Amino acid sequence: MRYVFYINPLAGKGNVQEDIIKSINDYFLDKTDDYKIHFKNSIDDMMRSASCEAKTGDDIRVFACGGEGTVMAVLNSIIGYNNVELGVIPCGSANDFLKFFKSRDNFLDIAEQIDGEAVEMDLIKAGDKYCLNGCSVGMDAVVARDMSIFKKWPLVSGSFAYTLAIVKTFLGKLGITAQISVDGEPPQRKNCLFAVIANAPYYGGGYKGAPDAVPYDNKLDFTLVDNISKLKILKFLGLYKKGEHKKLDCCTLKNCTSMEFTAEKPIPVNLDGEIIETVNMKFELVKSAVKFVVPSGIKNKLLTIV
Numbered sequence: 001m002r003y004v005f006y007i008n009p010l011a012g013k014g015n016v017q018e019d020i021i022k023s024i025n026d027y028f029l030d031k032t033d034d035y036k037i038h039f040k041n042s043i044d045d046m047m048r049s050a051s052c053e054a055k056t057g058d059d060i061r062v063f064a065c066g067g068e069g070t071v072m073a074v075l076n077s078i079i080g081y082n083n084v085e086l087g088v089i090p091c092g093s094a095n096d097f098l099k100f101f102k103s104r105d106n107f108l109d110i111a112e113q114i115d116g117e118a119v120e121m122d123l124i125k126a127g128d129k130y131c132l133n134g135c136s137v138g139m140d141a142v143v144a145r146d147m148s149i150f151k152k153w154p155l156v157s158g159s160f161a162y163t164l165a166i167v168k169t170f171l172g173k174l175g176i177t178a179q180i181s182v183d184g185e186p187p188q189r190k191n192c193l194f195a196v197i198a199n200a201p202y203y204g205g206g207y208k209g210a211p212d213a214v215p216y217d218n219k220l221d222f223t224l225v226d227n228i229s230k231l232k233i234l235k236f237l238g239l240y241k242k243g244e245h246k247k248l249d250c251c252t253l254k255n256c257t258s259m260e261f262t263a264e265k266p267i268p269v270n271l272d273g274e275i276i277e278t279v280n281m282k283f284e285l286v287k288s289a290v291k292f293v294v295p296s297g298i299k300n301k302l303l304t305i306v
Contacts, residue, residue: 001059003028003035003114006046006074008066008091016091020065020108027110043073050077054084061293063087063113067095068273071132075123075290079130085118087293094151094159094273097133099202100215101298112295120288121215124199127281131272132290134203134210135283137261138176138194141268142169144204145275151205162205166237175227178263182222183256193233193250196223197259197283201243203270208243210253218287219255226250257285 005024007017021037028035040046053060054077062084064074071088078084090098090107098107106112124131136144143165151161179187180195196203198210198221210221228236228250239245246253259282266277 001033001061003033003061003063004050004053005035005037005063005065005089006050006070007037007039008046008070009039009041017065020089020091023108023110027114033114043069046070046073047077050074054078054081057083059083061085061087061114061118063089063293065089066091068097068133071097072129072272072274075132076130079123079290082291085291085293087113087116089113094203094205096202096204096206097200097215099206100200100213101294103298106295106297109295109297112297113293115296116293117296118291119216119294121290121292122199122218122220123286123289124197124220125284125286126269126271127278129271129274130286130289131199132215132292133200133272134196134198134213134270135272136194136196136203136209136270137178137267137281138192139169139174140194140196140204140209141270141275144270144273145268147205148273148275159205162207170230170233174230174233176263176267178261178267180224181260182254183258187260187262190224191227193225193227195225195259195261197221197256198223207241209240211243211246212253215292216288218285220257220259220283220285222252222254222256222259224252259283 009017038049064071090104126135146165146168147161150156150164175193177191180190181187196209198213200215201208201210201213209223213221245251262280266279269276
């Protein structure tokens with residue numbers, strides 16, 4: 001097994017990368033394992049390099065050391081290569097997918113990462129891209145777009161950046177109108193605040209939008225929130241952050257394998273934190289599509305995590 005680490009110096013606030021490099025070098029100091037550290041701030045360079053590593057055919061454990069953007073870049077470079085396992089070492093401001101495992105510290109422990117076991121995780125195929133965590137359209141995507149600005153501010157955490165972006169969005173026009181189809185059913189015209197298709201529970205710096213999502217259960221979780229009044233939004237967001245919105249009349253939650261939307265004009269779409277605008281997109285479940293490294297300290301607890 002070879003070990004390859006991709007470190008994004010721009011992820012988060014850039015203040016943990018040096019510690020991670022030191023931890024990696026310290027771990028391998030007295031080992032004979034083959035390892036490399038790539039320090040890349042260009043997503044394109046990272047993707048080209050990771051793709052080349054995958055194509056060697058070697059058994060490789062590739063670690064994305066960064067935030068959602070770094071993980072997505074590495075993931076999309078290695079998808080389809082059965083010889084490659086994906087690990088994540090958190091450097092980002094959120095790293096929401098890891099919140100499912102309820103322990104960030106285990107993912108920062110290099111020894112636990114090397115000793116960890118790869119577990120097959122589902123993915124979301126969104127157009128020609130693959131996402132590990134979740135996708136959304138509407139207000140959520142607008143907030144995710146603006147969050148990227150606020151999280152660069154000093155002393156602003158991922159969760160607080162998301163809250164600031166919500167406030168900014170709240171001051172404008174809310175909601176979208178789109179034709180939405182779930183699992184190939186006839187499209188329904190929806191005037192909604194946002195719609196989420198999720199592989200794991202958390203996104204947006206810790207909002208539990210899909211509280212029952214499990215990333216290895218061969219299902220996706222769909223959440224639709226009707227366009228509610230601004231007077232109700234703040235109370236709703238408090239419940240939504242904690243995952244306590246399931247019984248609200250304005251929310252629809254269900255399991256599915258696909259979701260598609262069509263809008264009359266381009267609307268923001270969030271793909272694991274990457275924002276695009278389009279009039280149409282289909283999101284599909286890809287079962288057991290990536291071998292994801294679960295650190296040894298939490299592997300035995302994995303099946304009990306809900």
